[in-house]
Amino acid sequence: ASDAESFVMSVEVAMRWGTPAVATEFPHGPAEIINDGVDGRLVPMGDRQALAAALGDLITDEPDRHRMGEAARDAARRFDPAHVAHVYEELFGDLAATRSARAWQRRKARWRNRAGRALRRLRH
Known part of the structure; x- marks a missing residue:
């Protein structure tokens, strides 16, 4: 309890x-x-x-x-350990396969944020 x-x-x-x-x-x-x-x-x-x-x-x-x-x-x-290991292997495989796409999305978001901040500074 x-x-x-x-x-x-x-x-x-x-x-x-x-x-x-x-x-x-x-x-x-x-x-x-x-x-x-x-x-x-x-x-x-x-x-x-x-x-x-x-x-x-x-x-x-x-x-x-x-x-x-x-x-x-x-x-x-x-x-069961074998099942849990398999689930982790799938997770790590998925993460590895999408690593570059996720990195690209993070870079795009940073660029958008920087551009938005720059535009707001120009307006004021």
Whole structure:
């Protein structure tokens, strides 16, 4: 039940073991890992009752816990090292392929800004 972790390793590890995780929902955190009600549960930050209820629900509802656990195991595959490495390779390839075009766009924007500043100085 954190309020400041971006990628919660304990959630990813639990999912790999087929355990649905319960975590607090906050920007750039477990909500990007857990699909609420499908492979785990998300509760509002600071809501102790919601956290306790979500944990209690998973403890008492064995069929739902097993269903979410299987979904969690499947969802955790997106964090497999080979998959993550492939995603980074694609990203770096795309960045390398568009490097000169992006540099050209930055130069054009700088020239436009300088020309705009020069015109404004001439008008005043």
